[in-house]
Amino acid sequence: MNARIVSFATVLDIVVLVGLGLGLIFAPLTLIWAFDDGFSTDLLMSWAAAVDIWFLGHGVPLSFTVPPDLADALSLGALSRDFTVDVALLGIGLLTLLWGFRMGRRESTAVYPLLVWTLAVGTLVLLSLALVVFMPQQVVSMPVIDALVRPALFLASGLAVAAWVGPHSSGKSLLQSALPGSLADILRAGFTAGSAAVAGVVSFAALSVAVLLIVSFATVITIFESLQPGVMGSIALAVAQLAILPTLIVWAATWIVGPGFTLGTGALVSPLGTNLQIVPALPVLGIVPTDPPTFAFAVLALPVLAAFILGVAVGPRVVDRGGLAGNRADIGFLSQPLVKLAATAGVAGAVSAGFGGLLASLTSGSLGPGRFQLVGPDPAAVMLWWGLEVALGVLMGSIAAVQNRSGQRAGR
Incomplete structure (x- = not known):
């Protein structure tokens, strides 16, 4: 099994994972932008909302700062204009965890475990960084460290679970020998x-x-x-x-x-x-x-x-x-x-x-x-x-x- 092919497949897997997760959120928001808003609003705002929801699905806290005029229209008090949402939408995080589990059960992961782990987690961190850096300015902000680490933790958890599943898994063998x-x-x-x-x-x-x-x-x-x-x-x-x-x-x-x-x-x-x-x-x-x-x-x-x-x-x-x-x-x-x-x-x-x-x-x-x-x-x-x-x-x-x-x- 060629290490280069394994590396390419691992990176491609993570790109597909992020694209799938964002696509499931961005698609209905795009339909609303097209049919309900009549193309009158900025599509980048829908994209930013999809990115925010994707991060929230991995437990990244989102901090909202509502403009005063919008807060008055929503009958929000002065103390309620700044608030945080940090209850994870676990359906999105579960997708990442199961994707990591699927990758961990592959034969290529057993042959090149360090390569797959490093590339998978590293690629997801880089993609998360790109999403944060190139996100349009909006009323929502998030801690950069959480945005980089938490999605990677979901993926790493799936890989770790895969290492412990099965009677002859690497995790159990290591525990037995140590x-x-x-x-x-x-x-x-x-x-x-x-x-x-x-x-x-x-x-x-x-x-x-x-x-x-x-x-x-x-x-x-x-x-x-x-x-x-x-x-x-x-x-x-x-x-x-x-x-x-x-x-x-x-x-x-x-x-x-x-x-x-x-x-x-x-x-x-x-x-x-x-x-x-x-x-x-x-x-x-x-x-x-x-x-x-x-x-x-x-x-x-x-x-x-x-x-x-x-x-x-x-x-x-x-x-x-x-x-x-x-x-x-x-x-x-x-x-x-x-x-x-x-x-x-x-x-x-x-x-x-x-x-x-x-x-x-x-x-x-x-x-x-x-x-x-x-x-x-x-x-x-x-x-x-x-x-x-x-x-x-x-x-x-x-x-x-x-x-x-x-x-x-x-x-x-």
Whole structure:
């Protein structure tokens, strides 16, 4: 396999990725410019808006400075003329992450890992720099460092995940060779259980959002019709809602875990209680229930149940066939079966807390002026709830699995 061909393919891949992400946003904005505005406005402003949205999709905060005359027309107070929007539209960032994962699974990446990683991340940083430098002057600004780093982090995360997927992945091989066997087993089992627990809850949250969209379809349509967006505006609104849909799924996951999320100052949505006020005029937000369902408290058991099942799966990998019973005076404290299972549960809890906190950080922050300066889940609360639930579930499941295996062997 030729290194030059791999280099060219990698650079081309990143160019296509950026072009695809920007094109999905710029296309509906161009239709609005052509059909709704009648070519009367500057198309470069639509391009600048597409670039801003693309960066926001990767978690880059956007700072808005509204001119005084426009602020007065929108009835914004003097303190609301300058505000920040930093709630990530994760649909765009998810595209970059999955693109990086696809690149990481290629055979060329296994042959030239350093070359592919360096070129992929470096090319994306350079393209991000070009977008920032050549962006038209507008009312929106962003931190240059964030604009360069955050899209690259999404891509690098996809490449990193690809390095850990599969029984013979390079990441697992490196971990196995660098650490003692028992410690590597604990870390691998804990990471598997923690990440799978997060994936399970997020998957259930995605299913729940789909069901809510069906059940609340009439409410969503009512909000949509009240906006009167027109044909081209409807297309743009549909693209925007698709971009924010993964963000809503993360919010639903934090609701399932327990702490829930806010839709503005004083508007809390959680299984423990809901206090909704005025919500942003986005049709898809019509799925948010005004009151928690009667089974809300039972939902809190789902993360623990998922972790319990995963504990049953990973527990026997950590403890040998001797199980928890028997004379263990001949081995050290850190090699005791129960200590190993507790360490595995601790790693799983830490991993789930880390992933949960990261998702909460990306999907929380400011969504506009006034009371919408506080939107989304609280990362610290999400980390605490998710970490404790997963650690408890994995510990109970792994102990139950090891005890059950020991009982079966004793019965023979």
